Amino acid sequence: MSSPTPTKKLLPGAVIVDEGSTKQTETGSWRSLKPVIDYKKCTSCMLCWLYCPEPAIGCEKPPKIDYMYCKGCGICANVCPIKAITMIQEGQK
Numbered sequence: 001m002s003s004p005t006p007t008k009k010l011l012p013g014a015v016i017v018d019e020g021s022t023k024q025t026e027t028g029s030w031r032s033l034k035p036v037i038d039y040k041k042c043t044s045c046m047l048c049w050l051y052c053p054e055p056a057i058g059c060e061k062p063p064k065i066d067y068m069y070c071k072g073c074g075i076c077a078n079v080c081p082i083k084a085i086t087m088i089q090e091g092q093k
């Protein structure tokens with residue numbers, strides 16, 4: 001009978017120790033695509049605010065994008081039910 005494999009102690013990773021720390025990381029420089037809202041179409045349903053993984057869309061109506069934090073993931077454009085958000089190349093507009 002073989003002896004059990006020795007256990008290895010793993011250190012915890014990706015731990016967020018301070019709540020609200022996303023405000024300290026300006027993720028806007030990660031962006032290659034930029035979301036632009038067409039306010040003629042926007043109905044202020046706020047789904048983009050709900051799904052944005054960064055503090056990049058304020059909760060005021062109509063929503064505004066804070067490009068300091070928008071990392072260009074495109075989730076907002078995907079969830080917008082009326083396709084009011086277009087992803088454009090960074091620096092295009």
Ligand code: SF4
Pocket residue numbers: 035051052053054056057065069070071072073074075076077
């Ligand atoms: S592209 Fe991503 S990070 Fe930027 S506003 Fe949309 S959901 Fe938020």
Ligand code: SF4
Pocket residue numbers: 037041042043044045046047048049063079080081082083084085
């Ligand atoms: S998801 Fe689209 S329609 Fe809804 S608030 Fe955002 S941009 Fe406007």
